[in-house]
Amino acid sequence: MAASMCRMERCLFVLLPFFLGVAQAVDRSNFKTCDQSSFCKRQRDIKAGQSPYRALLETMELTNSRLTLQLINDNNKVRLLLELYRLQGNMTRVKINELKPLKPRYEVPDVLIQDPPTEPLSVVAQDENGVVLSLGADEQRLIVSARPFRLDIVEGPKVLLSLNSRGLLVFEHLRLRKDTQKKYQRLRISPFAFLTPAGPTSISLDFSFPGVEHVYGIPEHADTLKLKTTDGGDPYRLYNLDVFQYELHNPMALYGAVPVLLSHNTERTMGVFWLNAAETWVDISSNTAGKTVFGKMLDFVQGSSETPQTDVRWISEAGIIDVFIMLGPKPSDVFSQYASLTGTQAFPPLSALGYHQCRWNYNDQEDVRGVDQGLDDHDIPCDFIWLDIEHTDGKRYFTWDPNKFSQPKDMLQGLKDKRRNLVAIVDPHIKVDSNFKVHNEIRSRNFYVKNKDGGDYEGWCWPGNAGYPDFTNAEMRAWWASMFAYDQYEGSMENMYTWNDMNEPSVFNGPEVTMHKDALHGSWEHREVHNIYGLYVHRATAEGLIQRSGGVERPFVLTRAFFAGSQRYGAVWTGDNAAEWGHLKISLPMCLSLGLVGISFCGADVGGFFKAPSTELLVRWYQAGAYQPFFRAHAHLDTPRREPWLFGPENTALIREAVRQRYALLPFWYQQFYNAHRTGQPVMRALWVEYPEDSVTFDIEDEYLLGRDLLVHPVTEEGLKSLTAYLPGKREVWYDVHTFKKHAGGQSLYIPVTMSSIPAFQRGGSIITRKDRVRRSSACMENDPYTLYVALSPEGTAEGELYIDDGHTFSYEKNKAFIHRRLTFNDGVLSSSNLALDSQFTTASWVEKIIFLGARKPASVTLKTAGGSETRVEFEYDSALEVLSLRKPGVNAGADWTVLLR
């Protein structure tokens, strides 16, 4: 016992400077390059060429829902089984596994929300060279070529996508250990060569996109929105890691992984979902990458241009090939298709869309009370105060520090009295301590991940020696969820929510600061499940929060690690960033990339986690964060305090104004999230998503759209006096949301900026609902009236939606207790009509004001209500700005009504 104590202190002493430090950036030598990852190097050493695989057409079997046939590797005679499915919603699934593996290979469960419904495949033509299958509409065909094996998806004469056209299908079949050993020794690359008991099991497949120069997705990387080619460098890596002080603009792996890539050109958007949870590398090359614009033009003029093409190669360490090809054709179609596979964004409680005040750490109850009071004293709205790891009793999650947080319920009640909430952190590493109930239960129920010898796996994390519950085990998750019951989690209350950090999982003394790949999750090795571990932690926690309320309340859980499908469980953030301008800037493409792959509830630590921001940076970050989905200020333990009121009255006012803009727009945000939840469309959108034919937008990542109607270009550079925003859409007009000034679309607009500027524009043709009476928390604003901002298109029309429910329960879903209105303006008539006739909900909110942007002065304005009564509405008109304001229509927000401008 004494010995182990010594060990612990020594270890912590050595580790702390390493992990808490703020001086140095990421130590790259801690993380592997492709060359150091033996399977990646092995795979990458195989160059494009003739594939050794041949399709054995005689083995083809076609049932109503799928086609199977065998592939043979002519070099080693190992056979694979190919399965092809045509899925509903214009998708194709391609599955390749060993025909007879020595033991089952891991197929990722729990990510798809159902067995994807299929549609019949039919053979259109067949000969000894291959088979042509019909994918239904639009002359879409799937061509299986036999020798060498390749797949092509074509539409008419056009090839949309080819698989194995470069011959990079590689499938390392399971072998007996002996056969692997020599080769392995030869390839062993220190210090990262792992001994794989089952031998090498990696897989690889190439995809070619003719006519495509832009690919996106595969988060999480601190890199540009548009993916770069990886020739001559490392591939993009997907391997959930706790990277200390990550660097910008490189393909290194970060905390989460979503193996979904989107291709885009002016004609079509497609997606490839590579369902594999093992360490994965993605190589991207392009035949036009090296060419200058002039070179491309020359090609064009001379007619010598080969078709631009992007080639993508996926390499995974284990598992099977299971690919979903989403054929679009529009970006919104790809989002729907992906959502039909993995589900949509969880619909958060309204409060979670408010402002979150976090710090590692608020010291004690008194500190929390003081911050709550400080927010009120400075009139800064806030919905959540957060507690990081120091609130626990010695990093034992589910407990409270007996001195600093001796009365958690008093503290929570104090926040509840202010209609505010708290988040307390619960990480998945559990202190190994025989006096700790949670540890004892997990151990006695045999729920810990095992090491390769069968004992409980232990690693170092915040509490010192810790065990890692096996979240891949459904029984474990059920037990974990039960721990959030109010009678289990002492000191918890209904206004307390949860934050899962370190769930990559982070293991301070593990390889690459994570779990050993040979640790065991039941019969599966950690290497096979690594990237999905964090999703399971997030899921079990979210389920716990649902269950504690008897299924009534919506959960709110923030996670750092994520995978495909994590959107269903809550919010993510971009991890431990730094107080640097570059980090502020990169938060846009990082969240935009997540939005493209289903995860809408994304944000970056406002102010930057490591280091201390300059006042200017902090203000700018608040302004940017106010217009990003998840809006939380956070700071490292070693940084000076930075609550919004600590930087002088002027800066407090700037921050207050940014937060107030956020709160005024909460109805809009809420409706965007409802939409994301219902349809899978991202909340925060890259411009090209809405303007897919405008190639100018393809590289834009310093501005974005919220929904389709609000264009935001935050200031992300120091000392900026002006910026240029691209207003897309040649036939669009855009209205500055602050000045109501109208600007034509299809232009780059020069905008002078001051410290108070947050350039944002409302699209002409849209109606945005706001609550301009900003209060100290979202709950306080529940019954407040709406103001409608009706921005007219050049044709003089506009439309929008309004969604209202109780803001925190599932009854919108279970009892259809919500209001969903459609607002349209056409021919001088603005009307509100019901979009969900079978829904039932009443609201006290009413319409206090309607502001028309770009309107002509009417002679009179009348309001007609459902009862048929007609009343005149008073108005004001600003002819210089063409702004018409209707005074107090006063109708209930859930009612049918029309307003006539004559």
Add this chain to the structure above:
Amino acid sequence: MLCAQLLFPLSLFLGLSATVEVQRPRGVPLSKRQFYEEGKPFTCLDGSRTVPFDRVNDDYCDCKDGSDEPGTAACPNGSFHCTNAGHRPAFIPSSRINDGICDCCDTTDEYNSGATCKNTCREMGRRERESLQKLAEITKEGFLLKQQLIEEAKRKKEEKQSKLTELQAGKRDVEEKVEALRTVKETAEQPEKEAKERHLKAWEEQKAVIRMEKDKAKMAEAFLELDDDADGYVSVAELQSHAELDPNSDGSLTEEEVQGLLGGADKVDTSSFENIWGNLKDKYVSESQAENPSSLETAPEETKEPVTDNESEPYPEDDIGVEEDDEEEEDDDDDTHEDFEDKPQTSTQTPERSDKDEEAMPPYDAETQSLIDAAQKARDDFEESERALREIDDQVKNIEKELSFDFGPSAEFTYLYSQCYELTTSEYIYKICPFNRVSQKPKFGGSETNLGSWGSWAGPDDNKYTVMKYEHGTGCWQGPSRSTTVKLTCGKETTVTSTSEPSRCEYLMEFTTPAVCQEPLPVNVVHVDGHSDHVEL
């Protein structure tokens, strides 16, 4: 301040149970009642526009300054006045009207939110009055104490100053004394020095005689030893066997060299040997000694343990194919190697010339001794006087330092100087020694951490003697050096009431002292408005 005058009387009528409702729009303070005249068009208080009176508090914001909606949440920049009968009236932002949170103790802000608020004004008023009273008592007593402190400080300062004057005067005497004693000392030391030198010289001479005799004996012995064939001559050949005599130390003692040593002769007899002995004696080693092997001194071996900590290795063995610690081991080898090469072999060839035979110097004769004694006494006296002077200097310096501190406008903080106060929390013992330093020591053992040394008064410009700043404490890992802000509040006792670390390595200490107690305000002048219907109760 119209507002203050009008609101002040309220406290007077708290005891009365009768209430009179003054008719005015919700949320309007009495002071502004005149601007809201029922039935007459209302002009926004900023003068920006005029609206019909029914638009006042109609839950729609017409005035830019929010003045048309004093009682609703319609205007973003409005404020609501709560009368708070029984307690103090207050303004709250309009956004707190009907937000479900009870802000006004009289519940008037939540008239339509469904929130169940309890009127707590009386209770709060009572509590506040109690605490104000308590505070007033504390202030009163504290202020009295403060007067004493000021008196005491004044006295102390005078004391110090007169002490300083006294010291400075005394210092001159002592300085003179020092000079006088220095002369006495120097006068006494001269004869002492001469007597000592005499004694030493005599002793040196005596020693020289003894040494010469010894040398002669050694020479004779050497001659006998060298004269192997006992022919009464030492020859070249005989001398050549003594390699240590090699004049150029090239390892060979040639005949020519020997001849050189022998003064050019082939051989010498006893008397000539006497002449050349000088050439030999330094190097000559008696055959009986030559046997001693030069003892091998082993180079001190530094035992270097590799200090790498395996625990810090992010990749434990079981996942790593090939361990690569070899490099470090090689480094160690290199180090050891260098140790060997670089260490010069310590020579044992030059043993200390040990004059064991020479006896110690004989004691001084009585006369010399008495001179020495006299000189010593003079020295002691001189040093003592110098010490006294230094002490005075120290005292002067200390007093000057103390007098240089800013102990407040009336020197009321003087009494804190050279005192220390402690507060024990669950983990630490905090200690403040005002105008010196703040420190922290773990309760259950461990070393003390400096949380900052006296920096400056750091209160707001109009009240700088309410905050002390201690700076440049022990550095924080990768952070700033520790510092402590000490907030002073009025109290009868001088004590630390709380400590905290709001931000990493920035400490906050609350400290009560009578020295900051302000003179209690004279009893409030009652100001009653003549028109009783204007008084809110």
